[in-house]
Amino acid sequence: MLIDTRPGFADRLERALREAGEPRLAAQVTELRVVAPCGCENGYCQSFNTAMPIKRWFRRGRSVRLEDFGSFLVAVDVVDGEIAYVEVIDQDGLP
Numbered sequence: 001m002l003i004d005t006r007p008g009f010a011d012r013l014e015r016a017l018r019e020a021g022e023p024r025l026a027a028q029v030t031e032l033r034v035v036a037p038c039g040c041e042n043g044y045c046q047s048f049n050t051a052m053p054i055k056r057w058f059r060r061g062r063s064v065r066l067e068d069f070g071s072f073l074v075a076v077d078v079v080d081g082e083i084a085y086v087e088v089i090d091q092d093g094l095p
Helices: 007-019 054-060
Strands: 061-066 073-079 082-089
Touching: 007 061, 007 073
Parallel strands: none
Antiparallel strands: 061 073, 073 082
16 A cells, blocks of 8 residues: 555645545545556656556556655646556655
């Protein structure tokens, strides 16, 4: 569970989703599982899957870019109303 492995990031993610007007997504954060890290092998990528690989669902989804993360990019990819992937770019390590 994300909340168990990275509680500071999970709290910040939930708060940022609420501030972005996404309360239904924010409510999912406490139940998010980190299924697999991104397979891109770029040192600046800390992204992870919370469901099956996102490539299968790309056409049915949307992305919510969050502004509350300062010097790095965080976006949540949503498929059928569920968080499927969390993009974290330019971050040395998640809090």
